[in-house]
Amino acid sequence: MIVNCEHGFYTFYETDVGQISNFILRSGFSLFKKNNYFVFDALKDAEDFSIKGLPYLNAVSKKNYQGKMGEVFRSNDFVFDFTSDLIKDRNSVTSFNDLMLSGDRYVSKGLVLPGSFTQGGKKVIGYTCHVSRLTNSFTYSEVDFV
Numbered sequence: 001m002i003v004n005c006e007h008g009f010y011t012f013y014e015t016d017v018g019q020i021s022n023f024i025l026r027s028g029f030s031l032f033k034k035n036n037y038f039v040f041d042a043l044k045d046a047e048d049f050s051i052k053g054l055p056y057l058n059a060v061s062k063k064n065y066q067g068k069m070g071e072v073f074r075s076n077d078f079v080f081d082f083t084s085d086l087i088k089d090r091n092s093v094t095s096f097n098d099l100m101l102s103g104d105r106y107v108s109k110g111l112v113l114p115g116s117f118t119q120g121g122k123k124v125i126g127y128t129c130h131v132s133r134l135t136n137s138f139t140y141s142e143v144d145f146v
Contacts, residue, residue, distance in 0.1 A: 003129040006070025008079030008090060008114040009046065012038040022133045027110075029082065042085040043069075050076055059087040070126070079114040079125075090115045090125065090146075097124065099140065106140035122146075 001019035004011045012031060014020045020038055024031055030041035039046070042057070046069050050061035056076065065075040073079065077090045093115030099108045100119075112124055126144040131137070 001131045001133070003111065003127075003131060005112075005114055005126050005129070006068070007074035007126050008087075009070040009073045010040055010043065010080060010082070014038075016133065019131070019133050023131060026136060040080060040082060040085070043080060046072075048072060057087050059089075074125075081113060081115075082111065083113065088115070090123075099124065099143070106143050108138045108140065110138055112140070118145075 001015055001023060002013045004013070012020060012023070020031060023029070031038040032041045032044040034044065046057060048069055049066040050056050050063060050072050052061050052064050054061055056078070059076070059078055062076045065072050078087045079090045079093060081088045081093070093113060095113060095116045097108065097112045097116040097118060099106050099112050111129065112127060114125055115123065117123055122145040124143060125146050127140050128142040130139045130141060132139070
């Protein structure tokens with residue numbers, strides 16, 4: 001399975017039969033199918049635009065913007081906090097993650113919360129993660145930092 005976290009907005013892509021159901025079973029997360037991908041259930045109604053001062057799911061938009069949902073998140077400094085099922089301001093996340101460099105990739109024990117910091121002090125804003133159903137490993141081939 002591939003997990004894309006673009007500026008705090010998540011999409012999940014099944015690359016082999018049963019990966020999504022296995023991930024749901026192991027993680028306890030609720031996912032919703034949209035087109036050819038899945039999103040966290042709390043993000044299923046996310047729009048591809050925001051209007052300054054109006055609600056955007058559980059948050060309030062800071063800017064007028066239209067584009068991909070990840071870009072809407074970027075323009076409003078939003079990230080989705082999967083631990084609380086809420087959209088938060090990227091700068092309000094102060095937690096640390098266990099992301100570690102391993103050769104030419106990063107590894108972690110699970111999904112990394114966007115906005116969180118590495119032990120080296122880098123703030124993660126997005127990534128592409130490959131989740132192995134067999135080993136339950138999380139390998140990050142691309143990580144974006146602020």
